[in-house]
Structure formats: C-alpha cells, structure tokens
Amino acid sequence: MPTADELGRGLTPTWCPGCGNFGMYRALKEAIAELGLSAEELVMVWGIGCHGNGADFYNVQGFHGLHGRALPLATGIALTRPDLTVVVEMGDGDGYGIGGNHFIHSVRRNIDMTAIFHNNQIYGLTTGQASPTSDQFMKTPSTPGGVVEEPVNPVGVAVAQGATFVARGFAGDIPHLKELYKRAITHKGFSVVDVYQPCVTWNKVNTFSWFRDRVYKLEELPGYDPTSRTKAFDLSMSTFHELTCAPDECRVPIGVFFEEAESFTYQDGLPQLDRPMWKHAEKPRDISTALARYGG
Amino acid sequence: MSETPLELRIRIGGEAGFGIKAAGQMLARSFVDAGLETFDLTEYPSLIRGGHNNYLLRVSTEPIYSHVEPVDALICLNRETLDLHHHELVDGGAVIFDPDDFPAEDVPARLRPVPVPLTDMARDAGGKIMRNTVALGALLGIVGFPLDYLADSLRTQFARKAPEVAEGNVKAAQAGYSAASSALPDFFVRLSPVESAPRRMLVDGNEAIALGALASGIGLYAAYPMTPASSLLHIMASYEREFGVVVKHTEDEIAAMNMVVGASFGGTRAMCASAGGGFALMVEAFGMAGVSESAVVVGVFTRPGPATGLPTWTEQSDLRYVIHAAQGEFPRVVVAPGDREDAFTLTWKAFNLAEQLQTPVVILGDSYLSDNRQSIPAYDLSQVTVDRGKLVTEGDIPADALGDDGRYLRYKLTEDGVSIRVLPGVKGANQLANSYEHDEYGYGSAGESAEVRAAQNEKRMRKLELARTLVPPPAYFGSPPDEADIGLLFFGTTKGPAREAASMLAREGIRASLMQVVTVWPFPADEVAAFIGTAPKTLVVEGNLTGQLEGLVREQCLLRIEHRLQRYDGRPFTPEQIARRVKEVL
Numbered sequence: 001m002p003t004a005d006e007l008g009r010g011l012t013p014t015w016c017p018g019c020g021n022f023g024m025y026r027a028l029k030e031a032i033a034e035l036g037l038s039a040e041e042l043v044m045v046w047g048i049g050c051h052g053n054g055a056d057f058y059n060v061q062g063f064h065g066l067h068g069r070a071l072p073l074a075t076g077i078a079l080t081r082p083d084l085t086v087v088v089e090m091g092d093g094d095g096y097g098i099g100g101n102h103f104i105h106s107v108r109r110n111i112d113m114t115a116i117f118h119n120n121q122i123y124g125l126t127t128g129q130a131s132p133t134s135d136q137f138m139k140t141p142s143t144p145g146g147v148v149e150e151p152v153n154p155v156g157v158a159v160a161q162g163a164t165f166v167a168r169g170f171a172g173d174i175p176h177l178k179e180l181y182k183r184a185i186t187h188k189g190f191s192v193v194d195v196y197q198p199c200v201t202w203n204k205v206n207t208f209s210w211f212r213d214r215v216y217k218l219e220e221l222p223g224y225d226p227t228s229r230t231k232a233f234d235l236s237m238s239t240f241h242e243l244t245c246a247p248d249e250c251r252v253p254i255g256v257f258f259e260e261a262e263s264f265t266y267q268d269g270l271p272q273l274d275r276p277m278w279k280h281a282e283k284p285r286d287i288s289t290a291l292a293r294y295g296g
Numbered sequence: 297m298s299e300t301p302l303e304l305r306i307r308i309g310g311e312a313g314f315g316i317k318a319a320g321q322m323l324a325r326s327f328v329d330a331g332l333e334t335f336d337l338t339e340y341p342s343l344i345r346g347g348h349n350n351y352l353l354r355v356s357t358e359p360i361y362s363h364v365e366p367v368d369a370l371i372c373l374n375r376e377t378l379d380l381h382h383h384e385l386v387d388g389g390a391v392i393f394d395p396d397d398f399p400a401e402d403v404p405a406r407l408r409p410v411p412v413p414l415t416d417m418a419r420d421a422g423g424k425i426m427r428n429t430v431a432l433g434a435l436l437g438i439v440g441f442p443l444d445y446l447a448d449s450l451r452t453q454f455a456r457k458a459p460e461v462a463e464g465n466v467k468a469a470q471a472g473y474s475a476a477s478s479a480l481p482d483f484f485v486r487l488s489p490v491e492s493a494p495r496r497m498l499v500d501g502n503e504a505i506a507l508g509a510l511a512s513g514i515g516l517y518a519a520y521p522m523t524p525a526s527s528l529l530h531i532m533a534s535y536e537r538e539f540g541v542v543v544k545h546t547e548d549e550i551a552a553m554n555m556v557v558g559a560s561f562g563g564t565r566a567m568c569a570s571a572g573g574g575f576a577l578m579v580e581a582f583g584m585a586g587v588s589e590s591a592v593v594v595g596v597f598t599r600p601g602p603a604t605g606l607p608t609w610t611e612q613s614d615l616r617y618v619i620h621a622a623q624g625e626f627p628r629v630v631v632a633p634g635d636r637e638d639a640f641t642l643t644w645k646a647f648n649l650a651e652q653l654q655t656p657v658v659i660l661g662d663s664y665l666s667d668n669r670q671s672i673p674a675y676d677l678s679q680v681t682v683d684r685g686k687l688v689t690e691g692d693i694p695a696d697a698l699g700d701d702g703r704y705l706r707y708k709l710t711e712d713g714v715s716i717r718v719l720p721g722v723k724g725a726n727q728l729a730n731s732y733e734h735d736e737y738g739y740g741s742a743g744e745s746a747e748v749r750a751a752q753n754e755k756r757m758r759k760l761e762l763a764r765t766l767v768p769p770p771a772y773f774g775s776p777p778d779e780a781d782i783g784l785l786f787f788g789t790t791k792g793p794a795r796e797a798a799s800m801l802a803r804e805g806i807r808a809s810l811m812q813v814v815t816v817w818p819f820p821a822d823e824v825a826a827f828i829g830t831a832p833k834t835l836v837v838e839g840n841l842t843g844q845l846e847g848l849v850r851e852q853c854l855l856r857i858e859h860r861l862q863r864y865d866g867r868p869f870t871p872e873q874i875a876r877r878v879k880e881v882l
Contacts, residue, residue, distance in 0.1 A: 010728075010739070011739055011741060011742070014741065039723075039726060040720075040721050040722070040723060040725065041721070043562075043720050045558070048731075053740075053741065055728055055730070055740065056728070056739045056740055056741050056742075059726055060726055061720040061721075061725055061726055061727060062727070062728050062729070063558065063561050063588070063728070063729040063730070064728060064729070064730045064731055064732060064738075064740055065554065065557075065558075065584065065731055066554070066580055066581060066584055066731050069550060069551075069554045069580075069581060071551075072546065072550070072551035072552075072554035072555045072558070073554040073555070073557055073558040073561075073581075074558060075544075075551070075554075075555050075558060076516065076518070076554065076555035076556060076557060076558020076559040076560075076561070076562070076566065077558040077559065077561060077562045077720075078558075079516065079542050079544065079555070079559070080515055080516050080542060080558075080559040080562050080564040080566070081562040081563075081564075081720070081721070083721060084562070084720060084721065101547055101548060101551075102547065102550075102551055104547075105546075105547040105551070270542060271537065272536055272537055272540040272541065272542065273542060274540070275540075276562070276563070276564075276721070277515030277516060277540070277541075277542060277559070277562070277564040278515060278562065278563030278564045278565070278689065278719065280513045280514070280515045280539075280540055280541070280564075280565070281512070281513030281514075281515065281564070281565045281647075281682055281684065282513070282682070283513070283682055284511055284512065284513065284644075284677065284680040284681065284682050285510055285511055285512070285513050285539060286677065287507060287510045287511050287539065287677065288677060289538070290507060290510060290535060290538075290539075291497065291507065291674060291675060291677070294497045294498055294499045294503060294507075295325075295328060295329070295495065295496060295497045295498050295674070296495065296497035296674030296675055
C-alpha cells in the first residue's frame with residue numbers, strides 16, 4: 001500500500017503558490033493512503049485544466065484525458081475493469097461546462113466511481129475567463145460587463161439527477177476534505193465531490209478568506225439529514241451567493257449533502273461484468289452459435 | 297443455354313412501414329436455404345411511416361457480388377411501385393399486384409400482369425397484415441419454386457408467436473402461390489432448389505462486422521445511434537450476455553470514443569462506430585487514441601454528407617476525412633471492406649492491428665455494405681487469430697520496459713515505435729497515459745522539451761512503417777493486369793459491382809483487371825503504381841464527387857489516372873454502369 005508521500009512521487013507541483021489545488025492534492029493522497037488502496041487497484045483520470053496538471057505530480061496508474069471528457073474515459077475503465085477503483089478529477093469548466101452532458105449522464109448511471117470537481121469558479125489555465133460556476137455579475141476578461149447567467153448548481157443538479165453521494169468540500173480544510181474523499185471513494189455508486197478551491201491568481205473575489213468567513217460544516221448543523229434528497233436539494237439552492245454578500249448573509253455549507261448507502265449501480269446491471277473484460281481476448285471467441293443464426 | 301447461370305431479379309415496393317425489408321429478407325433466406333445465392337438492396341427514405349420503400353433481390357445459381365439494373369418480377373404493394381419501377385422490368389417481366397390497387401390494363405403491354413387479390417387473400421388467411429406473405433407466395437408461384445422453404449422461414453420467423461400466426465402466414469403464401477401460378481403459368485424464369493449446395497450464410501455488413509468483433513474477443517462496444525451504423529449497436533447488444541460484452545448506448549459519440557479509449561487503457565478490446573457525422577464528434581478523442589497510443593477500433597460507415605446529408609443512402613466520400621481526421625499527426629490504419637466476407641475478416645484483423653501498433657484502426661464502410669445482405673460461404677472461425685502485440689497482462693514487467701530508475705516507461709522509445717504496454721493492475725504498472733505530448737514515462741509537462749517532443753512524435757510515426765508490413769495488401773480480381781485491356785482501381789464496396797462488371801465485359805471479350813485498395817492507409821503506393829502502369833488503360837471508380845482516391849494516387853504515386861467514373865447521387869454503382877464506362881474508355 002503506498003503512503004501519501006509515495007503517491008506524490010511524480011514531478012514537483014507547479015501550481016501557483018497558495019493554489020487551492022495543493023490542499024486537494026494532499027487531502028486525496030492522505031485519503032487513499034488511509035483507505036489502504038494498493039497501487040495496482042487504483043486508477044486516476046484527469047480532465048484538462050490546472051487540476052489536470054496534477055496528473056504529473058501523482059505516482060499512480062492514470063490517464064490524463066481530454067478537456068471535458070474525463071468522465072466517459074473513466075467510465076470506459078470502470079465498466080470493463082471491476083477489479084479497479086476509479087477516481088476522476090475535473091475542473092469546473094471541464095466538468096460542468098464542456099463536459100456538462102457527461103456529468104448529467106454519469107450521475108444518472110450511478111457508475112461505481114468517484115468524481116472530484118476542482119471548483120475555483122474561474123478558468124485558471126486559460127487565464128481567468130468566467131467559468132460555469134462564476135458568480136453572476138463577476139467581471140472577467142471574457143465577461144467585461146459581468147457574467148449574465150446564473151451559475152451552475154452542481155450539487156443541486158447531481159441531487160436532482162439521482163446521484164447517490166453528493167458532497168462539497170473546501171480546499172482550505174484538509175482534514176475535513178480528506179474524510180469526504182474517504183467516504184466518497186468507499187461509497188458504492190457514483191460519488192460527486194465538488195470542492196471549492198480558491199484560485200489565488202485569477203479569482204480575486206472567492207478567496208480563501210472569503211470562504212473561511214462563510215463555510216460551515218453540515219455535520220454540525222443540528223438535525224441535518226443527508227438521506228433526504230429534497231432537503232439536500234433545498235440546501236443546494238440556498239448556497240448561491242452574490243459577490244458582495246456579507247459573511248453572515250451567505251453561508252456556504254460543506255460536507256455530505258446526500259447519501260444513499262444502498263443503491264443499484266450501473267455495474268450491478270451488467271451481469272456480464274464478472275471478470276476484467278480484457279480476459280475475453282486471451283484467444284478467439286467461439287461464436288459458432290451466433291454464426292448458426294445466419295445460416296453458418 | 298444450360299451454361300448460363302439461372303437468375304431472378306425481384307423488386308418489392310410499397311409504402312414505408314409495410315414491412316417490405318422484412319418480407320424481402322425472408323424470401324432471401326428461403327432461397328439461400330434452398331442452395332441459391334442472393335444479394336439484396338434495400339432503398340428507403342429517412343422516416344418510419346409513409347414514403348416509398350423498395351427492396352431489390354437478386355437470386356442466382358452461381359455466386360454473385362452485387363445488385364444489377366434489370367428486374368424480372370415486380371411486386372407492387374401499392375400503385376406507386378408500378379409507376380416508379382415498371383421501366384426497370386425486362387420485356388415479358390411479371391408484375392404482381394392487387395387488382396384492388398389498379399386495373400391490369402395499367403400494366404404496360406410488354407409486361408405480364410399477375411393479378412393477385414393480396415388484401416382479400418390475406419384477410420381470408422387471418423389478417424390484412426399478411427398481404428406481403430401472399431405476394432411472396434405469388435412470386436414463388438410464377439417461378440415454380442417449391443413453397444416449403446418459405447413455409448419453413450415463416451415458421452422460424454414467427455416461432456415465438458402463437459402457432460396460428462405462422463400457419464396463417466403459410467396459408468396466405470399458399471393462396472398467393474396458387475393464384476399466381478395459374479395467372480402466369482409460362483413465366484420465362486423457372487427456379488429450383490440446388491441440390492447439395494455448400495452451406496451459405498446470409499449477412500449484411502453490420503452483422504459481418506459484429507461477428508468479426510465478437511470473434512476477436514471484443515469486451516466493450518459503445519455507440520450512439522446513427523444510420524447506417526445503428527443496427528451494429530443492436531446486434532452487439534443482443535449478444536452482450538451470451539458472449540460477455542459491455543455494450544453502451546452513450547449520451548453522444550464523444551462519450552462513445554472516450555469510453556473506448558478508457559476500455560483500451562484497461563486492456564479491453566473495444567470499438568465504437570457511427571456514420572461520418574458521429575465520427576465528427578469522435579475526432580478529438582480519436583486523436584487522443586493516437587497520442588496516447590491506445591489500441592482502438594472505430595467503424596466509420598459513410599452516408600452522403602455533409603451534415604445530416606442523405607441519411608439512408610450511400611456514398612464513398614469519407615476517404616480523405618478518415619485518413620486526415622484529428623489535429624496533429626499520428627499513425628493510423630484505415631481498412632475498407634468491399635463485401636461481407638471482407639467485413640468479417642478485416643474486423644478481427646483490425647483488433648490485432650490496433651494492438652500490434654497501439655494506435656487507432658478505422659473500418660471504413662458505407663450504407664451499401666451495412667444495409668444489404670449477401671449470401672457468402674460460412675466464416676471459418678479456425679482462421680481467426682488473436683495477436684495482442686507487446687502486452688503484459690500479468691507477472692513481472694520485462695527489464696527492457698524499465699527506465700534507469702527501475703520505473704516502467706509506458707512510452708519508451710523503441711526502434712519500431714511500439715513500446716511495451718503493461719496493463720493497470722500488474723505490479724509496477726504505474727504509468728500516465730496522456731492526451732498531452734509526454735516523455736517516456738508519460739509526464740505531460742516533460743513533453744514540452746523540444747527534444748522529447750520530436751523524439752516521441754517520430755517514435756509514434758515509426759509505427760506507420762511497421763504498419764506497412766502488417767496490413768492487408770490490395771486484392772486483385774479479373775484478368776491478370778498484364779493480359780488486360782483495362783485496369784479498374786477502386787476501394788470499398790465498389791468491389792462488388794466492379795467484379796460483376798468484369799464478368800459482363802468478359803462475356804463480350806473485354807478483359808478487365810481489378811485492383812481493390814483494401815488498406816487505404818497507409819496507402820499502398822508501390823502496388824498501385826505498378827498496377828497503373830500495366831494495363832494499357834486505367835479507370836478509377838469511386839463513389840464521390842471530387843475523386844478522392846484518384847487524388848491520393850496523384851499524391852502518393854505521383855501518377856495521374858486519366859479515366860474516371862464517379863457517382864455521388866446517393867446510389868451505389870451498378871455493374872452495368874461500370875461496364876458502359878469501360879466501353880466508352882476503350
């Protein structure tokens with residue numbers, strides 16, 4: 001079982017000093033190490049963005065895919081390799097913008113894998129344009145008059161679309177995030193973890209201190225029941241904030257919004273997935289029964 | 297007279313939704329079961345109800361490779377069929393029709409009207425829905441072909457329904473048979489079963505490709521429906537439990553191609569397919585398969601484009617598109633099956649090539665291949681091989697795949713360009729497959745070094761030279777090139793009509809030599825150049841407007857082909873059309 005340090009023996013991280021990705025990187029390595037996943041059973045997949053540069057920093061079995069397409073790429077692995085644990089990392093533009101269609105369909109499939117979204121509410125790698133989760137009226141180089149649309153509500157979309165595990169973390173609280181990751185990876189079914197990960201270079205509004213003043217933990221919210229889909233949805237709607245909102249007026253919950261411990265996963269619907277599918281190609285398949293159907 | 301093969305050419309026409317294709321295929325099945333050879337052609341508009349559908353069936357006592365223009369018997373399930381198709385009939389050709397649809401006097405005098413009360417007889421047998429069956433019986437009645445084979449086909453077709461359904465259909469066929477044989481007792485074609493004929497399969501191109509993929513050990517097929525590839529998704533899905541294949545109808549073709557790359561990363565033989573429009577969505581991930589050195593198989597089945605184009609018709613206009621698809625440069629193999637024997641063989645070979653080369657392989661087909669059935673010798677499964685190339689699925693990683701620090705190098709620079717591929721799950725298989733340029737380990741940021749970029753780019757392209765030694769060579773038919781009056785050059789499904797044209801020309805003393813470019817990429821420039829220089833004249837025959845194959849010859853062989861025949865109206869070539877053009881050229 002690799003330690004957290006061993007999981008990080010790739011190249012030296014090149015994220016901006018203070019980048020929220022560092023916290024996510026550390027929390028995930030520690031979560032994997034504490035879960036005791038072996039190097040052979042873990043596969044990671046990345047989309048494209050600053051988060052994706054992390055592909056070089058880990059030392060795991062992995063695939064650094066295309067912008068927006070990490071989920072179907074990971075699905076191809078998850079649906080053919082029941083012996084592997086698949087963890088996918090994406091950005092907000094990557095996962096909710098260009099990859100939004102895959103996000104919706106991956107959620108409704110309830111594929112047993114974990115999807116982590118690095119949500120910094122901005123495009124980092126392409127130098128600061130508005131992202132699907134940028135606050136309304138935020139000014140960026142691609143929206144000099146301010147963003148006109150409502151931001152995507154990833155937690156609400158996931159909950160509404162039938163996700164069986166939906167959580168939100170904050171890169172500034174590594175121990176809390178690590179625990180969320182552990183629960184997500186252990187969860188049987190599709191796990192969505194949206195992580196607020198402040199971009200210190202391009203997003204001057206939603207900073208670490210902005211979040212620190214506003215986040216609170218759901219597990220500390222008296223009476224919150226993460227098994228209620230409607231409560232989770234209502235809560236997701238309450239987290240939209242305005243750029244100028246005061247800390248006491250816009251509270252940002254983090255933690256597990258919703259969890260359905262027992263659910264029917266996509267893999268459960270595939271009785272043929274009784275072995276790694278590559279084993280079917282060890283020799284030519286005898287299809288004589290099929291040929292007979294065509295007269296052969 | 298007895299030397300001439302016996303033939304019967306039938307067209308069945310009616311409104312879409314009448315079950316014309318299903319009826320025609322049942323008739324084809326009956327003839328093949330009786331030892332005859334068939335080739336069919338379905339023509340239909342892009343809708344579910346209404347509009348004109350028609351089904352052409354050619355039956356012969358000898359092997360046949362395509363449809364032909366003339367028709368001997370026309371089954372009219374509505375009036376429109378007579379108007380649209382009577383001119384195709386040979387003199388003395390039969391017109392089977394329901395006198396409720398139009399009077400016998402409407403049938404041109406050079407033809408033989410065969411009035412059969414289709415609707416009344418169907419109703420008597422149990423339901424109007426059996427009208428098609430009455431007509432099939434009538435067709436067999438005029439050629440004196442025993443009804444037993446059709447009766448068997450009907451019983452097989454309706455085996456899962458109540459017994460009276462099958463028996464009602466048999467009764468309907470019998471009624472049509474008797475009525476037609478008395479109405480036209482002296483039709484010029486008589487057909488009989490062929491005794492002790494070799495066993496034949498009846499498959500369309502998508503069925504052939506599915507069988508090839510299954511035989512090769514496919515573990516994942518992902519697709520989004522698009523004509524003419526949709527039936528391949530249905531066929532694969534119908535076998536998912538029996539043979540252990542994950543078949544995924546994805547949210548779009550982008551997802552399909554990415555899933556295939558992911559499955560390939562896990563070592564699974566995986567494929568996706570679509571028409572050219574769906575392939576357009578796959579292209580970015582197709583390029584990722586190239587740079588990440590993923591073994592994937594992609595079916596691109598051309599229908600006339602651009603955009604939605606003509607969904608249910610055929611063309612050969614995606615040749616340039618598939619050999620150039622995706623930004624940047626990487627090696628790929630493109631094979632173009634000419635018929636349903638090629639389709640099976642080239643599909644299982646495509647999986648081997650993809651893994652030997654660790655790069656994408658395209659099966660370039662078209663609607664003419666996908667939609668139409670042909671009788672062919674049963675596939676010989678003992679010929680199928682699985683070659684997974686440099687793949688480690690268990691045990692220790694070979695020393696020559698390790699770097700100086702003892703770590704596995706997924707993209708190690710090698711002489712032939714192929715690196716040892718170690719499956720995730722094998723001890724020490726930590727690796728980074730990458731859509732970015734990368735170094736030998738797979739690190740993207742390290743790929744930005746000028747030296748690393750150039751080295752990895754060259755490494756990948758070396759695989760194209762290796763491919764030249766592995767890919768299926770061109771195929772030759774007809775007269776030997778050095779004895780021929782003319783050489784015909786083509787790719788893909790033009791093969792069938794070209795072979796038939798060569799036989800027609802041979803009967804007139806014209807010797808045609810045929811070259812099918814089977815692997816269109818890497819282009820077999822040496823073989824094509826040698827072929828062009830041999831016969832006194834060369835004609836390139838291709839189903840597109842701009843002469844894409846001819847252009848490739850100019851580019852790759854630095855040679856011009858003077859004579860061309862192109863078709864781009866959505867229809868496949870006919871042998872007659874090719875033979876006419878050859879005679880013009882000579």
